[in-house]
Amino acid sequence: MPTSSLLRSAEQVGSSEPGPQTEALRASVKRRPRWNALGVVLPAIALIGWEVASRLGWLDRTITSSPTEILAEIYHLLWTGQIWVHLWATFVRVFSGFALGSAVAIVLGVVTGLSQIAYRLLNPTIHALRSVPSYAWVPLFILWFGIFETSKILLIALGAFFPLYLALVSSIRSVDRKLVEVALVNGFKGWNLARKIFLPASLPAIFVGLRQSLGLAWMFVVAAEFMGATHGLGFLLIDGQTTGRPATLITSVLLFALCGKATDGCLAWVSERALHWQDAYHPNSPEARSD
């Protein structure tokens, strides 16, 4: 009997089979719901309650407005086209800052994670800088870079830098020694070792770091747009406050939430596909539901 046939016949015995859990896992991935309706229940109840309270005069109309007034404000912004101007200005700032902060975080994170000298040299300083509150940078950035786009983008980049840097350094330094040994025995060294082992092994942490960085970029854009912006959702926020228009103010907050959620959703979607190989527990898998 040829070797392969012998091995194949052996395959049919005992624990050599992939087992039903493999198929169950695949099925669970297909069956996973795309939209969790439960998440909508609480905001829907809150919105209805808010509208009713507003119409019945239970809320002070000088400091708040009703959901329908907010919808009217959104409609007005859409009708006049202003919404796109503000969204575009904020998106450009968020993504420029996020891209810059992430790029620097990846370079410094990889270097600090892989080199003991770089770790000892850079890590204490970076940790010290992380402790500075974000608003403390605002006057300094205005002084150094002016009140125009440079200071805004750099402030957002600073916010986006830290989560990714910390996630990257910590994950690179905790990569499984056993996998590194396999690579070393197979001749991987230096850049090849980093590319083939350290980076893919750190990918789950990189995506967590990227999502946190993006979240902070959205937070820092508010601080950035307080620095003398004439467009952007942060400007809309200030404008609503200074002109006493709560509908504008709440619209801006709502747009921040929607944009933040949408961009995080995109990153989560990319992350799920890039990390399909992970042996992760899914709460809605058949195994989890069977009990």
Added chain:
Amino acid sequence: MVTIDRITKAYGSSSVIADLRLSIEPQQVTVMVGTTGSGKSTLLRILAGLERPTSGEIRWDSDHRGIVRPNLGIVFQEPRLMPWLNVRQNVEFGFGPAGHRRSAELADEILEQVGLESFSDYYPRQLSGGMAQRVAIARALVRKPSLLLLDEPFSALDALTRSRLQDHLMELFARHSLTMFFVTHDIEEAVALSDTIVVIKGRPGQIQHRFRIDLPRPRSRQDPAFMVWKERVLAALTNGDSP
């Protein structure tokens, strides 16, 4: 041939192996048997280049091209597959950073030999322990190693899978004319696979006995001669130890 010449390994003041001398004959299976902590895995790690000896040296005979640098394959106790690579890519990983222009084709070839040709697109999380270990063996063999190092590769598997994988390994040994250095604490496994058994004992570990196993292959574990060898190796391993 590989010559291990007076290798000593110490961590601080604690010696793990001392003054070890051993020759690994080409196209033969040399099995090192020892109790836990006798330093057998340390020796294998030194051979793999993962640790440096405190003293002594390892001499590699140059091959027919005059290249001294050994082409090593290694299989660990755990499969150690890259979870982000599928089965074929894990096997191709064995070619190293330079790769091979026919890497996919050769990987498929070796996967067929270990009976996993229809699982080449699977990821490690989808494999059983026995299948994952066979992928690890395929990864070690794909580069056609001049020396295959195995560190208790079947110890985490159930008895049936272990026995079958031992048979598969010997088929691959014959097919590829391999030179193998196999570390185990399982005496039956040692007698089933070896041309030479080396017994390492003590702390620091030292070679106490060498046996030339002249049983014909394939070996039946019910064969009285097989049983006799098992008893002899067991006696050598336990001789002098308190009960």
